[in-house]
Amino acid sequence: MSQVTGNIRSSLIGFGLIFPALVGFSLFYAWPAIRAIAISFTDWNLLSEPTFVGFDNYIEMVQDGQFWNGMKLSAYYVLLNIPLQVVLGLFLAVAMDRLTRSLFVKATVLLPYLLSNVLVAMVWLWMLDPILGIVNFFLDAIGIGRQSFLGDPEQALISVAAINIWRHMGLCAMLFLAGLQTIPRYLYEAASLEGASEWKMFRMITLPLLRPVMVFVLVTSVTGSFQIFDTIAVTTMGGPMDSTRVIVYYIIQNAFSFYKMGYASAMSMTLALVMLIYTLFQMKIMRASESDLA
Amino acid sequence: MTLLNPTQTQSALKKRFNVKRISLSRLLAWIILIVMLTITVFPLLFMTKTSFVPAEDLYTSANQLVPDNPTLVHYKKVFGLLDTDESIAAGGSGANINFGLSLVNSLIFTISIVIVQTFNSAMAAYAFARVPFYGSRVLFGAFVASMMIPGVVTLIPNFVMVRDLGLLNTHLGMVAPFLLMHGFAVFFMRQFFISMPKDLEEAAQLDGLNPLMIFFKIALPLSIGPLLTVATLTMINMWNEFLWPFLVTTEDSMKTLPVALQSFKSQAPQGQPDWGGLMAATVVATLPTLGMLLAFGGRIVESVQFTGGK
Helix, strand or coil: CCHHHHHHHHHHHHHHHHHHHHHHHHHHHHHHHHHHHHHCCEECCCCCCCEECCCHHHHHHHHCHHHHHHHHHHHHHHHHHHHHHHHHHHHHHHHHHHHCCCHHHHHHHHHHHHCCHHHHHHHHHHHCCCCCCHHHHHHHHCCCCCCCHHHCCCCHHHHHHHHHHHHHHHHHHHHHHHHHCCCCHHHHHHHHHCCCCHHHHHHHHHHHHCHHHHHHHHHHHHHHHHCCCHHHHHHCCCCCCCCCCCHHHHHHHHHHCCCCHHHHHHHHHHHHHHHHHHHHHHHHHCCCCCCCCC | CCCCCHHHHHHHHHHHCCHHHHHHHHHHHHHHHHHHHHHHHHHHHHHHHHCCCCHHHCCCCCCCCCCCCCCCHHHHHHCCCCCHHHHHHCCCCCCCCCHHHHHHHHHHHHHHHHHHHHHHHHHHHHHHHHCCCCCHHHHHHHHHHHHHCCHHHHHHHHHHHHHHCCCCCCHHHHHHHHHCCCHHHHHHHHHHHHHCCCHHHHHHHHCCCCHHHHHHHHHHHHCHHHHHHHHHHHHHHHHHCCHHHHHHCCCHHHCCHHHHHHHHHHCCCCCCCCHHHHHHHHHHHHHHHHHHHHHHHHHHHHHHHHHHHC
């Protein structure tokens, strides 16, 4: 068999193997992404034919206070959610790494993440109920007094963040635990022979060597929580007084309640751009692909 | 471990370690662990308790761990065993979840996606790892990049396409965007195939097997572990997927569990929701997840941990 026919045969088999995945990629990722760009330049209510409107949707977007409010709320939500989730996850991972290899403990820690957003939101909606919720009974008992939580514009987004910290801190912990267990023990033994304190070992050994896991956790959890939707759809539906109308909720409302497909697409393209810039920035500043162990 | 011999280590440890400080840090670790486990488990216990509390006792029993007059009425409501009047008398909205049907819908949705998506992604991953073909690198890059597209971007065009094909309220329409591939699954399996020793495949090639047969007869059987990891992750994500099935199903008979739960909640009368009924519904919806955790706990924990390690 000549080199050329060998290459052609190999190419044919290659294409055969990727064909089903390629169909899925083209139909449900590539084509919709291109089509979303096209839709963003039209006025379209799903019933009549779309009409081309140039940059009108983007101009409307820049002037729309609700759009900026949504972006601001999503960013604020990330700030409420991620730092605490990562720190609690890290604490939990270090504690587990020290104390136990028990599968039961690991499974319990991971359980909230295995339950759907909808289910978790409903349980917390009940726990945070202003009148009957157990959290308010507790706050009353220790003298802080009752709070409205999801019903208060000041507290609603914080409450949504707390719900998702509960659902995700175990996942963070499990990811960090996997990272911790790749750090060679002799590093700690050597450091303690040198008289290093626990805190110093954590800062000088654990944290730097966890960096690849940290980048993964930060990139996925920041982009994920910027796109928060499910919990808000179940608990506050954007309210009270727009205090939880985050960007993805606003986009989906425009698309499927107001039938403004063009406007919703223009906003989602902008969201995609913001997420892309963030991801590239995060990977660059934290040198994602290199490990200090190598 | 290998730097010092055991006796040296021990004496050195005795000399250098402050025994008191170590036990203090262990104590601190235990406190963190116990507090976190309590915070994790408590809402689920509270949810379970509420599901047994009669509507009229909700206020008085809020701070009790075990209800005074436990009742099964909320579970009967959820399963539609009470007629509308009885259900409203027990604090309900008259709505019920067709739990059996939603469970079947969730199972069809999850299982079909897990099987087809994992298999297709593995096949593509093998081609990207082992079969040189024209455009391979560009396509792989594009597949991986598809992970970065926010879901809301493709949501509208996908909805329009599924609607135009007349697939709203069908199982095919529900699984369509997830069924054929996933960027992460392709990426993960390719990493595995690249790291796999080539000897067996080369021997098979000398025996005259083509790459297609090598994939099915050699690569696939050798990759059961990573395949299960990918399948488990897909299973978790799809079992909990809410937005897409919510958008493409309007008929109760097609709803998956998360969608059915959400609509059960939104049918509750304004003002005072039927907490007992809602919590009974969430308890029932938790059971399949608990079952899976009991059956495959180790596999699930391992799979989730794998994602961060790349």
